[in-house]
Every structure is written in structure tokens, then in C-alpha cells.
Amino acid sequence: MTTLTFGTRLVVASHNPGKVWEIKELIAPFGLDAVSAGDLGLAEPEETETTFEGNATLKAVAAAKASGLPSLADDSGIEVHALDGAPGVYSADWAMPGKDFGRAMQRVHDELAERGAWSGPAPTANFISVLCLAWPTGETRLFRGRVDGTLVWPPRGGNGFGFDPMFVPEGATETFGEMEPAGKYAISHRTRAFAAFKRDCLEGIAAEPARPKSGRDLEGLEAAARNLSTQAELARFIASLRDDLATNGADWPVRDLTSFLGALQQAAEKVDTPDAEPRWRTLARALLAASR
Ligand SMILES: O=P(O)(O)OP(=O)(O)OP(=O)(O)OC[C@H]1O[C@@H](n2cnc3c(O)ncnc32)[C@H](O)[C@@H]1O
Numbered sequence: 669m670t671t672l673t674f675g676t677r678l679v680v681a682s683h684n685p686g687k688v689w690e691i692k693e694l695i696a697p698f699g700l701d702a703v704s705a706g707d708l709g710l711a712e713p714e715e716t717e718t719t720f721e722g723n724a725t726l727k728a729v730a731a732a733k734a735s736g737l738p739s740l741a742d743d744s745g746i747e748v749h750a751l752d753g754a755p756g757v758y759s760a761d762w763a764m765p766g767k768d769f770g771r772a773m774q775r776v777h778d779e780l781a782e783r784g785a786w787s788g789p790a791p792t793a794n795f796i797s798v799l800c801l802a803w804p805t806g807e808t809r810l811f812r813g814r815v816d817g818t819l820v821w822p823p824r825g826g827n828g829f830g831f832d833p834m835f836v837p838e839g840a841t842e843t844f845g846e847m848e849p850a851g852k853y854a855i856s857h858r859t860r861a862f863a864a865f866k867r868d869c870l871e872g873i874a875a876e877p878a879r880p881k882s883g884r885d886l887e888g889l890e891a892a893a894r895n896l897s898t899q900a901e902l903a904r905f906i907a908s909l910r911d912d913l914a915t916n917g918a919d920w921p922v923r924d925l926t927s928f929l930g931a932l933q934q935a936a937e938k939v940d941t942p943d944a945e946p947r948w949r950t951l952a953r954a955l956l957a958a959s960r
């Protein structure tokens with residue numbers, strides 16, 4: 669079986685910036701040279717399979733063939749028990765058009781309301797993540813992780829992405845959207861799938877202690893700006909920009925309010941807004957563009 673070694677270039681075969689960020693964080697201690705499908709300009713394949721395993725394989729194989737590099741894809745979703753496991757493998761579709769997860773969460777809420785599922789104990793759900801590692805030769809390996817929890821309404825917190833603000837993992841009181849990233853990563857479905865991947869594919873690559881973060885985490889801010897859907901997420905994003913200014917102000921190209929407003933005006937003129945984009949995301953993109 670082909671192995672991954674220190675320094676191997678690995679494609680993170682996802683076009684979801686929140687996921688790419690999480691997977692890169694998981695991979696970082698192992699010294700792999702991770703590059704995302706988006707960075708390589710790879711096309712986003714149509715997800716035509718009906719299982720997480722099927723779609724993860726399809727995405728990983730497409731990236732491995734197109735790039736000639738080993739590729740790691742994730743197919744994931746939330747299974748709501750009172751909805752017979754929906755949206756499940758179709759989780760991303762519930763946010764279309766516009767990848768609007770405010771709308772997707774509203775639909776979960778409404779369908780549960782139609783079934784009277786909010787009147788008793790909190791509705792239960794689980795996240796699934798299936799990781800597929802594919803080699804250009806066509807060889808593939810699959811790994812599955814799951815986390816169980818309950819749903820809340822209204823959504824809470826602006827961290828994470830997708831359905832995070834309405835999911836409280838078992839044993840916690842905060843939603844994934846309220847937790848600091850480290851809290852989610854300690855227990856998430858993706859971390860659990862990654863643990864299996866690590867056992868099989870990264871054994872022998874010694875993990876290095878996490879790198880201290882230096883400079884601005886523009887990739888993290890970009891992931892947040894491109895993913896957020898709700899007003900609460902925008903508020904959290906603005907808080908992250910303020911933290912960034914407090915810590916890394918010297919790296920900000922704009923130093924005073926006049927030039928910030930000038931840059932914001934320019935960004936607002938440039939930001940081209942897809943019709944279906946949630947309005948909070950448009951604002952976040954303009955704010956980020958004015959801050960870099
Ligand atoms: O296919 P790629 O390019 O990886 O990106 P995607 O967003 O389309 O990803 P999926 O096809 O796997 O769709 C799964 C959706 O389920 C949701 N989801 C998956 N993992 C999640 C997590 O950790 N927290 C919140 N929502 C999650 C998320 O909104 C995803 O868009």
C-alpha cells in the first residue's frame with residue numbers, strides 16, 4: 669500500500685473553505701504539504717452518489733486524477749433523526765442556491781416543526797464525516813467518523829460553518845457554533861474520521877507540536893467570510909476582525925478610519941454579489957477586503 673511521508677504534497681479535495689481550514693489544521697502537525705482543490709483550480713465535481721462513501725470517493729478520485737497527487741476528500745452531513753436521517757448526504761443541497769446555511773437551518777427547523785418535534789425533548793441528530801484518500805493510481809481508503817447531539821432553535825454562535833450553530837454535541841451545553849475551534853476539533857465527526865485516517869496512513873510520521881500562529885490568519889478570516897450566512901455569524905466575524913486588529917494591527921494596510929472607510933467604499937464598489945448570496949456574507953466580504 670502506498671504511504672504518505674513527511675513533506676508529501678496532499679490535495680485537500682474540497683471547495684468548502686470551512687472544511688479545508690479544519691482539515692489543514694488536522695494535517696498541519698504531520699508535515700504534509702497540503703494544498704486545496706480550489707488553490708489548484710480543480711473543478712468541483714457533481715456529487716451524484718447516494719452515500720457519504722460514494723461521494724467522498726468520487727471527489728477524492730477526481731482530484732487525484734486531475735492533479736496527479738494523493739488527494740483527501742470529505743463528504744459529510746447532518747442526519748436528523750425525526751426527519752428519518754434527512755438532510756444527510758443532501759445537507760449541502762438544502763443550502764442551495766447560494767450555499768445559504770441560514771436557509772438550510774431554517775428548513776430543518778420548519779420540517780421538525782411540521783412534525784411537532786420541538787414540543788418534547790430536544791430533537792436528536794448526528795453529524796457524519798467520511799474521508800477518502802485516493803491515489804492517482806486509483807487506490808482508495810475510506811474512514812468514517814460520527815458525533816451525536818441535539819438541536820437547538822434559534823441557532824447560536826458564529827464559529828464553525830454549515831449547521832454548527834444549531835448542533836449541541838452530547839455532553840456539552842454550547843453549540844459547535846459557540847465553541848472555540850479547539851472545542852469542536854476535540855470531538856467532531858471530522859476529527860474522529862481523521863483519527864482513523866491517521867492510524868492507517870500517518871503512522872510513522874511523528875506529529876510535531878502545533879506551530880505557534882504568527883502573523884494574520886487571513887485564510888481563516890477568508891473561510892469565515894465566504895461561509896457565513898447569519899447575522900450572528902457576521903457579528904462573530906466582526907469580533908474576529910477586531911481581535912486581529914488588536915493583535916496584528918501593524919500588519920493591517922489601513923491605519924486610520926478615513927483610509928479604512930475609503931478601502932471599504934472601494935471594496936463595496938468591487939464586491940460583485942451573486943443574486944443568491946446571503947446579505948451578511950456580502951458585508952463580511954467587503955469588510956475583509958477593506959482590512960487587507
Ligand atoms: O463537497 P465539498 O467541496 O467538500 O464541500 P461541501 O460543502 O459541498 O460538502 P459536502 O458535499 O460534504 O456537504 C456537506 C454539508 O454538510 C454540512 N456539514 C458538514 N460538516 C459539517 C460541520 O462540521 N459542521 C457543520 N456543518 C457541516 C456542511 O454545511 C456541508 O456543506
Ligand SMILES: [Mg+2]
Binds near residue numbers: 715760
Ligand atoms: Mg459537496
